[in-house]
Amino acid sequence: MLRKYSVLTIISFLLFLFPLSGFCEEGRSPEYVSGELLVKFHPHVSASTVETIHSWINARVINRYHIVENLQLVRLPRGISVEDAVGFYNQFVDVEYAEPNYIIRAFRVPNDPHFDRLWGLDNSGQTGGEADADIDAPEAWDTQTGSTTVVIAVLDTGVDWDHEDLSDNIWENTDEFPDNGIDDDGNGKVDDVRGWDFVNNDNDPDDDNGDTYHGTHVSGTIAAEGNNGIGITGVNWSASIMPLKILNAIGEGSTSDEIDAIQYAIDNGARIINASYGGDSYSKSEYDAINSARDNGILFVAAAGNNGTDNDSSPFYPASYDLDNIVSVAATDADDKLADFSNYGARSVDVAAPGVDIYSTKPGNTYQYLDGTSMATPHVSGLAGLIWADDSGQTYSEVKERILNGVDTKRNLDGRVLSGGRINANNSILNSPAPPSDLDTAVVLTSQIDLSWRDNSYNETGFKIERKTGSGGTYAQIAVVGANITNYSDTGLSESTTYYYRVRAYSSTGNSGYSNEASGTTYPAAPSSLSATAVSSTRIDLSWTDNSSGESGFKIERKTGSGGTYAQIAVVGANITNYSDTGLDPSTTYYYRVRAYNNTGNSSYSNEANATTSAASSDSSSGGGGGSGCFIATATYGSILHPCVRILRKFRDKYLLVCRPGKWFISIYYQFSPPLASCIAKSNFIRFNFGVALLPMVILAAFAVYIGVSKLMIFLILSFLILALRRRLNVS
Numbered sequence: 001m002l003r004k005y006s007v008l009t010i011i012s013f014l015l016f017l018f019p020l021s022g023f024c025e026e027g028r029s030p031e032y033v034s035g036e037l038l039v040k041f042h043p044h045v046s047a048s049t050v051e052t053i054h055s056w057i058n059a060r061v062i063n064r065y066h067i068v069e070n071l072q073l074v075r076l077p078r079g080i081s082v083e084d085a086v087g088f089y090n091q092f093v094d095v096e097y098a099e100p101n102y103i104i105r106a107f108r109v110p111n112d113p114h115f116d117r118l119w120g121l122d123n124s125g126q127t128g129g130e131a132d133a134d135i136d137a138p139e140a141w142d143t144q145t146g147s148t149t150v151v152i153a154v155l156d157t158g159v160d161w162d163h164e165d166l167s168d169n170i171w172e173n174t175d176e177f178p179d180n181g182i183d184d185d186g187n188g189k190v191d192d193v194r195g196w197d198f199v200n201n202d203n204d205p206d207d208d209n210g211d212t213y214h215g216t217h218v219s220g221t222i223a224a225e226g227n228n229g230i231g232i233t234g235v236n237w238s239a240s241i242m243p244l245k246i247l248n249a250i251g252e253g254s255t256s257d258e259i260d261a262i263q264y265a266i267d268n269g270a271r272i273i274n275a276s277y278g279g280d281s282y283s284k285s286e287y288d289a290i291n292s293a294r295d296n297g298i299l300f301v302a303a304a305g306n307n308g309t310d311n312d313s314s315p316f317y318p319a320s321y322d323l324d325n326i327v328s329v330a331a332t333d334a335d336d337k338l339a340d341f342s343n344y345g346a347r348s349v350d351v352a353a354p355g356v357d358i359y360s361t362k363p364g365n366t367y368q369y370l371d372g373t374s375m376a377t378p379h380v381s382g383l384a385g386l387i388w389a390d391d392s393g394q395t396y397s398e399v400k401e402r403i404l405n406g407v408d409t410k411r412n413l414d415g416r417v418l419s420g421g422r423i424n425a426n427n428s429i430l431n432s433p434a435p436p437s438d439l440d441t442a443v444v445l446t447s448q449i450d451l452s453w454r455d456n457s458y459n460e461t462g463f464k465i466e467r468k469t470g471s472g473g474t475y476a477q478i479a480v481v482g483a484n485i486t487n488y489s490d491t492g493l494s495e496s497t498t499y500y501y502r503v504r505a506y507s508s509t510g511n512s513g514y515s516n517e518a519s520g521t522t523y524p525a526a527p528s529s530l531s532a533t534a535v536s537s538t539r540i541d542l543s544w545t546d547n548s549s550g551e552s553g554f555k556i557e558r559k560t561g562s563g564g565t566y567a568q569i570a571v572v573g574a575n576i577t578n579y580s581d582t583g584l585d586p587s588t589t590y591y592y593r594v595r596a597y598n599n600t601g602n603s604s605y606s607n608e609a610n611a612t613t614s615a616a617s618s619d620s621s622s623g624g625g626g627g628s629g630c631f632i633a634t635a636t637y638g639s640i641l642h643p644c645v646r647i648l649r650k651f652r653d654k655y656l657l658v659c660r661p662g663k664w665f666i667s668i669y670y671q672f673s674p675p676l677a678s679c680i681a682k683s684n685f686i687r688f689n690f691g692v693a694l695l696p697m698v699i700l701a702a703f704a705v706y707i708g709v710s711k712l713m714i715f716l717i718l719s720f721l722i723l724a725l726r727r728r729l730n731v732s
Helices: 002-017 047-055 082-090 137-141 214-223 255-267 284-295 373-390 396-405 425-430 620-625 631-637 643-656 660-681 684-707 709-731
Strands: 032-041 060-065 071-075 095-106 146-156 238-245 252-254 272-275 299-303 326-332 351-354 358-362 366-370 437-445 448-454 462-469 476-482 487-490 498-507 518-521 528-534 540-545 553-560 567-573 578-581 589-597 609-612
Touching: 032 082, 032 252, 032 255, 032 284, 060 255, 082 095, 095 255, 095 284, 137 425, 146 214, 146 255, 146 373, 214 238, 214 358, 214 366, 214 373, 238 255, 238 373, 252 255, 255 284, 272 373, 284 299, 299 373, 299 396, 326 373, 351 373, 358 373, 373 396, 373 425, 396 425, 437 498, 437 518, 448 498, 462 487, 476 487, 528 589, 540 589, 553 578, 567 578, 631 643, 631 660, 631 684, 643 660, 643 684, 660 684
Parallel strands: 146 238, 146 272, 272 299, 299 326, 326 351, 528 609
Antiparallel strands: 032 071, 032 095, 060 071, 095 252, 358 366, 437 448, 448 487, 462 476, 462 498, 498 518, 528 540, 540 578, 553 567, 553 589, 589 609
């Protein structure tokens, strides 16, 4: 071992000669405490080995933490940077990790004093916000107002512990006799009667954060004394606030002091830790300390951060550690919308709580407004205190589950926080079932929409289904289904109508929050009384009854013969109830059906109707004036049944009648061709010459009809190229 470390010693000195890259960009102030390091050795490493490693750079251990085994706070000698020391320690196999003593900060944004007080607890719209955009605290207080047996540690800038609205709810260390100068409980802290100041290492955790008095404000939201005729009330009327000062007068602190405070909270019976602070640096020692709190049954409630960013992609610590005792909290405003400054995260942020214009305690028996996820977090800590006061035997995971299950789900929070909602104290206290989620609709018929949802509860009696018509309508309950049922068919609906739905679970303790809102538009009503009338040998007219009030149009389908297959032949607009089907074959029976459609889908079909076109006339007069519009060709070839006429008709129907220029050409042709056709029909000489003249057109039309226009174009181009090449060769 000594031989190995003698080699590593040489390596370490080489590292100091060639410094490692720094943790901070040049010119930026460091995000960690200068001259200090947190080092954790592997279990079973001997004390002599630890001492040897420290001695090689003259480092000195200034603190040890029993909640994280073998974790030490180390003071570095002058001349050795934190970056180089991290590299030095991390090269030893006996070192589990070494990291900077990161700086943590309180979260806050500029306040706005133009709103009324305590809207987050009970909102009637007094601030101009949305009524009931609150945590339903008065309803919860009908069941539980809190208990001083629940200890809530506030790790912050300190607390004005003699504030008129806080003094009766400050935790007292009953194992310590005040002001006797003796460490009565043997924890190394003399006269720590009401917590500890880890910044100045003394027994007065008072709040000296003159900018916002952050810790005092947070504490008031958790447990300003209620029903005492003074000032305000917290979420808890009574609780035991344990002031643990880890942030200095400008709201900054170190990871090492935070770990010390977590250790103190564990040792002195805290159930909840409120952490309205953080930073963007991952700290393994901080993680280990919070994990130790987890092992001791403590719920760790942490602010999600005030950068307006997604914690799923840009983690913010300690809120973003993957530990199940952490509740990460975003902030909402008085309209139940995510605050514009609040961080969020569909996977990494658990819930939202009021965090804009929050009125709470300030030193000197005064009060003030502040904004931030720091202000949202104590709402959740306070709620956890109420739940534990109601049932002290619950585990941290059960308390967390009740908080998340009790939320009021909000559309703008769906996909922004894990629970999809803002906390509701009454739901959580009553242990109401968790709200369902993923509500979806499927339109089945003109009069039916099917619903489905996810059941997130284990204790519901059933689900209540509510519906409204139109986005501005009022919801009304339409059905109740039993426990574990996650679908419902809503029948008897009006056609072409948009319906909105929401669902909530219920039990004997009350209702859950609502699911997300989902909507569906029913199909239009099917047309009826379809009739088909043969007008000529090539045309059948259709008519039907429009039974819908909101269709986008009608789709017309046709087949030949009773055993054929239907194919769509036309689409007409809304409110149109007739159609002329032209270009048909003579003496042929056609079958039809029609259905309405809208943006949701299609109606069912109308009745089926059929008609048979008349036989074609073979005389010249018929050819001259008929032929389903092919007047000149019919006159030239003498019959509508002539193969050349049939080819030209198919070309017309397939290519000309399906586009605007083609239709325009046909309409002009129909105006001027009948007189010419009459002249052609009277003279065999003219008919012969027109037959010769039309032959190339017939050939090209046949190519287009039977092999396609694209292949015809290729054929023509190749033919032209061959002719041009032959001409050039002949010239040569």
